[in-house]
Amino acid sequence: MVKVDLDKVREIVEKVKKETLEEGDILINALHMIQDYYNNFVPPEAAEEVAKLLNIPASRVYEVLSFYSMFSIKPRGKYVIRVCKSLPCHVTGGREVMEALKEKLGVEIGETTEDGLFTLETTSCLGLCGVAPAIMINDQFFGNLTPEKVGEIIDNFRGDKNAKE
């Protein structure tokens, strides 16, 4: 379980408040930043604190978190892999890429690998149709994929982790 540092949450909300010109719209921005801070998910305790700080009911925060597919209240892996499920990727071999990823990682869509490194998700169009099929891993794009290529990419990310530790 992730330890939630409420001071940090307060700090983030203050920062967002300072950066925005208009008052009413900081909830989604704050949640984005909290999610970045906690490695791709928003801990429920942090969400409750945001509700308190913005003086809105916790249900308002929850309805926003549950509406948008990019937010998660469940812990996700260090790297979130988003596989484009739109038609241009579908007709150029996206299905095979997805199968290869599932096999390589040993997880289904929406699941996280046991080592906590990868979460496999789908996404709507990434706008990389010129190099379909495409995926995104955190903020990085990868295009013109084949089952072999995604395998190599995953290996590289696994190596990346070892290099850092």
Place this chain on the structure above:
Amino acid sequence: MAVSTNTILICAGGACISAGEKSVKQVLEEKLREYALDGVVRVVETGCMGACDLGPIVAVFPEGVYYQKVNTENVKKIVEEHILKGRVVEEMLFEGPQGKIAAEVYEEHPFFKKQVKIATRNLGIIDPMNIDEYIARDGYFALTKVLTEMTPEQVIEVVKKSGLRGRGGAGFPTGLKWEFTRKSQSDKKFVVCNADEGDPGAFMDRSILEGDPHTVLEAMTIAGYAIGGQKGYIYVRAEYPLAIERLKNAINQAREYGFLGENILGTGFSFDIEIRIGAGAFVCGEETALINSIEGKRGQPNVKPPYPAQKGLWGYPTLINNVETFANIPPIIIKGADWFASIGTETSKGTKVFALAGKVKNTGLVEVPMGITLRELIYDIGGGVPNNKKLKAVQTGGPSGGCIPAEYLDTPVDYESLKELGAIMGSGGMIVMDEDTCMVDVAKFFLQFTVDESCGKCTPCREGTRKMLEILEKITRGEGEEEDLEKLEELGKIIIDSSLCGLGQTAPNPVLSTLKYFRDEYEAHVKEKRCPAKVCKDLIRYVIDSEKCVGCTACARVCPVGAISGEVRKAHDIDPEICTRCGSCIEVCRFGAISKVSP
């Protein structure tokens, strides 16, 4: 300042980055340093050059030579041959639909020649991270003209007269929208740029934001002046981190140069822009849903009227335009309404950016005058369908659009003609499909998308699309009944009539248009339990031609479920009961002995 002999442009659009642009640039710069050329040859990262499947693309100027598929190895040749010895590297030349394009004629080539670039005028030419390059291409000149020489009413008049219509999908006249927002009485007004591009297959907005972010800022500021607004928001999808990064940089630069903020250009007019990031919800591209999302709520649409021009963000009058619409504004101001209106057709003026994708040789971004035919677009510019396959249909407008069959290829592309065919212009996604595409499968695919993305507010959209999807799944499983086709049409009409927003009102289009033009294909699935394109897994079988099979066992070894049996050097056989129709065997057979059959 050092004089440079050559400028090397390297495409840093999202697609080229994913193809390895960063490491190519690194090797290129190392190589230039090695020959001490780094002082005289400039390397500039630009926005999207358009031909995404040929990336990373490198262009050498002043010669104007385009090189395709540059990698960390062959980029060295560009330095050693082209830059050092002045010899064009023939084998790497950019390949258009009709072959390689030599340096002298590239502008004459159909891929470039038929394009008219207005909204994408700076893409692939300037460094999007450098405001000076934008200014050198007449950037912020339109804003200066507007603030110093024109009244807000005059600005609106020019936009109205130009005939510009919204490029996000619906095609509402932009000038009228501006006028409505100006006329709404309020001390506070907002300008919003809708950059929540979500239609599968459309990526022009991403490319414009990544390749020319300042044009959007300039146009929004002009719009702010015209409607009497003080602040702008750009609502960008979270899926576009590169666009967000370049926009942030552009906003900071514009503030520094005095094009944004208090007292712009000393004229007393103040306007500022902020970015708002979406969080993965397609419906937020609908304007009222987008407003809710900026306000920090669930992105669900509201009933219209009131329109955003009357009551938008926090209840204030709000002008919402799409990225490409905004990108047309500065040239219209500089060159005039008459110039813009002289391009295009009677009802659709100017140009449209299309994203060619699917089964077409040159995928990528092209900007063409309205009224060009689909045939010119797909064959002359796109290079046609690869592998000598026949074109079957063109899908425009994403999940809100429809499929246009091959016999209508000579239709001019404008808002009205496409609508007449049951498709829509939409945001400009154009997915080409060949004879191997099953139209029932395509319809099912789009419906799956709508079912996922329906926000759930209206019952007909939430439940109706799900019901339609169930029927389509039944049909592709071979369990369809004849009355199912009528049921689909009936349900489709009800959903169109009774949904609140554009998502629901257009969701049945992919099904209705394929039913209209490819009814025989639906009927083959229903009556004969046959998939003519041999796509639907439950309706096909894989068979081995015993005449052609030499018994090499390659297929038997690759089959993941062990459905293929046979002795070495003797014809093999596939057991349809075990076979999962994965297609692995067809790929490995070197003798063309395996084929798909549908009853």
